[in-house]
Amino acid sequence: MASYRPVDDGGKKRVLVVGAGAAGMSCAQHLAQHPDKFDVTIIDAVDYCGGQAFSIPIDKEKHGASWLNQGVQGGSNIFHHTMTMFSRQGHHADPVKLQVSFGKDDKFWTNVFPTKLLARHTKEIKRFHTMLKIVRWFEVFFAIIPIKILMKLFFFSEEFANTVALPMVALFLGTGNYTPEVPTIILERLVTSPTYGMWYPGDPLTVASNLPPMVVFPNFSIFYEDWRKSLVEKGVKVRLSTELAEVVSRDKNGVVVKMIKRTPEPDHHNALSAWVAPASDPHGGADAGATEGEEHYDELVLCVLADTANRILGRTATYREKKVLGSAKFSDDITVTHTDSDYMKRHYENFYNPEQAVTQIEGVDQTTRIEMAKKSFKPMYYIKEYPEDLSKLEMCFDCTNYQSQFPPEVKFENHVFQTIFLNKKRDGHLWSIDEIDESKIIRKDWWHQLCHSFTHYLFVIPWMMFLQGRKHTRFAAAWTLINAHEIAVMSGIAAAVDLGAQYPEDLERDKFALLSFRLYYLLVYGRWYRKKAPQEGPGKDWASGLYGSIYQGPGVVNEDRTMWREEQKKGNST
Numbered sequence: 001m002a003s004y005r006p007v008d009d010g011g012k013k014r015v016l017v018v019g020a021g022a023a024g025m026s027c028a029q030h031l032a033q034h035p036d037k038f039d040v041t042i043i044d045a046v047d048y049c050g051g052q053a054f055s056i057p058i059d060k061e062k063h064g065a066s067w068l069n070q071g072v073q074g075g076s077n078i079f080h081h082t083m084t085m086f087s088r089q090g091h092h093a094d095p096v097k098l099q100v101s102f103g104k105d106d107k108f109w110t111n112v113f114p115t116k117l118l119a120r121h122t123k124e125i126k127r128f129h130t131m132l133k134i135v136r137w138f139e140v141f142f143a144i145i146p147i148k149i150l151m152k153l154f155f156f157s158e159e160f161a162n163t164v165a166l167p168m169v170a171l172f173l174g175t176g177n178y179t180p181e182v183p184t185i186i187l188e189r190l191v192t193s194p195t196y197g198m199w200y201p202g203d204p205l206t207v208a209s210n211l212p213p214m215v216v217f218p219n220f221s222i223f224y225e226d227w228r229k230s231l232v233e234k235g236v237k238v239r240l241s242t243e244l245a246e247v248v249s250r251d252k253n254g255v256v257v258k259m260i261k262r263t264p265e266p267d268h269h270n271a272l273s274a275w276v277a278p279a280s281d282p283h284g285g286a287d288a289g290a291t292e293g294e295e296h297y298d299e300l301v302l303c304v305l306a307d308t309a310n311r312i313l314g315r316t317a318t319y320r321e322k323k324v325l326g327s328a329k330f331s332d333d334i335t336v337t338h339t340d341s342d343y344m345k346r347h348y349e350n351f352y353n354p355e356q357a358v359t360q361i362e363g364v365d366q367t368t369r370i371e372m373a374k375k376s377f378k379p380m381y382y383i384k385e386y387p388e389d390l391s392k393l394e395m396c397f398d399c400t401n402y403q404s405q406f407p408p409e410v411k412f413e414n415h416v417f418q419t420i421f422l423n424k425k426r427d428g429h430l431w432s433i434d435e436i437d438e439s440k441i442i443r444k445d446w447w448h449q450l451c452h453s454f455t456h457y458l459f460v461i462p463w464m465m466f467l468q469g470r471k472h473t474r475f476a477a478a479w480t481l482i483n484a485h486e487i488a489v490m491s492g493i494a495a496a497v498d499l500g501a502q503y504p505e506d507l508e509r510d511k512f513a514l515l516s517f518r519l520y521y522l523l524v525y526g527r528w529y530r531k532k533a534p535q536e537g538p539g540k541d542w543a544s545g546l547y548g549s550i551y552q553g554p555g556v557v558n559e560d561r562t563m564w565r566e567e568q569k570k571g572n573s574t
Contacts, residue, residue: 021051
């Protein structure tokens with residue numbers, strides 16, 4: 001690869017954005033709003049935009065839809081930035097009311113109807129809600145304490161902690177097998193916060209009896225391809241199958257990097273290069289003969305995982321960068337997308353079972369919820385605890401029940417599931433992955449996932465502001481706060497704003513979007529964003545509900561399964 005130096009056009013800052021996922025794309029977009037100030041290049045080692053968010057083709061005649069979102073499927077009504085990005089490209093999210101199925105047999109419970117497990121733990125459930133009030137009052141003292149310590153401090157049983165409390169958090173952001181290490185504040189806020197509390201308001205009788213209002217995302221491969229095209233139209237250089245091999249220098253003259261050109265794979269998911277993993281690694285060693293080329297930029301935005309950023313910076317990394325980035329913990333998980341309904345029946349509760357339901361809890365009649373469950377119990381998100389160690393989990397989606405492009409009624413044998421096996425190095429011996437019928441597997445995807453350990457909030461998050469902007473380098477990705485698509489989008493916008501771009505006026509008039517961005521910018525950059533947009537204009541009426549947390553802008557529709565009806569007209573769904 002030949003040496004390349006971007007043209008210095010009239011004093012523009014030459015910005016290299018590394019990573020074309022949500023963070024990188026949003027950073028590039030907001031820099032591109034200022035063509036007089038920035039010359040933007042965005043690269044990714046794979047051959048598509050979207051990072052962990054992409055779609056795969058499936059059999060329409062069998063499953064009722066021709067595509068499936070992989071990696072990222074949905075989110076919360078508070079994702080104002082994400083849904084605004086959808087609307088900018090002519091897409092929208094659909095609403096959905098979340099139903100869960102946690103555990104199996106005598107350890108099963110759900111938010112849809114009360115079960116014998118909950119009846120067995122009525123005293124602990126009451127104490128759980130009392131505990132949450134105490135934690136709320138004294139949040140500053142409890143905030144960073146790991147949940148596993150909290151459970152012991154308040155003398156909860158092992159069964160309650162592992163089968164009731166931990167799954168409530170593991171669902172949120174996929175904290176998985178590191179849930180016992182998650183800070184207490186996340187559990188507390190999930191139940192007590194009226195804005196982003198998934199289980200708000202908590203139920204002192206059955207833990208959680210609400211159906212959380214969520215959103216499911218559009219076809220991510222199409223959305224991100226539309227976004228890529230719009231960036232190219234704005235003058236952004238989008239270079240896929242291009243990998244940053246090494247940062248050579250960062251000094252007063254800017255940033256010098258070495259790049260390699262990757263060989264695109266047919267499915268666009270390029271294997272790890274020899275610069276990342278050796279040929280002895282089953283996932284690595286690709287493009288070992290690629291030639292490095294040197295390139296020069298003024299600013300660098302690393303929209304990659306913390307350990308990847310640490311590796312890329314190499315010998316140019318400062319002591320502080322090595323310590324902070326090196327403190328982020330990751331695990332290797334695998335998602336198996338399959339249609340093995342027998343596996344699901346063996347390991348999860350998929351249907352209403354009258355033998356598991358109870359009609360009264362503490363003398364309070366529950367027949368209304370029971371009757372609803374008989375008609376419409378369709379779990380979307382599952383968790384099972386491993387019998388050998390109840391603190392270790394397996395997670396699963398019924399994508400047919402959850403994703404909005406599928407018809408409302410599909411035979412269970414034709415449902416598409418995504419089962420997620422967590423932390424191979426530590427917990428792989430517990431996995432039941434070999435029980436899934438190989439002939440019914442559609443795809444397998446490995447992920448290098450952030451562990452939301454309490455240490456992340458002690459040794460990484462508080463110190464990010466001391467890294468941002470130093471040595472012409474900024475970091476933007478979900479790991480800079482919490483692993484969510486919304487955080488990734490905000491982090492990219494924040495990097496662009498810090499470089500001198502403007503925060504969008506419509507989002508500034510959306511009071512909850514502005515509040516969220518201000519808090520993120522303050523926490524991760526140590527700066528408070530000051531309002532600049534006029535009060536009147538688009539965005540003013542996008543925020544509704546308490547504190548404006550419910551998004552009602554153009555990026556979401558009001559009726560569920562709208563996507564299915566649209567896809568039917570296009571011939572993509574049955």
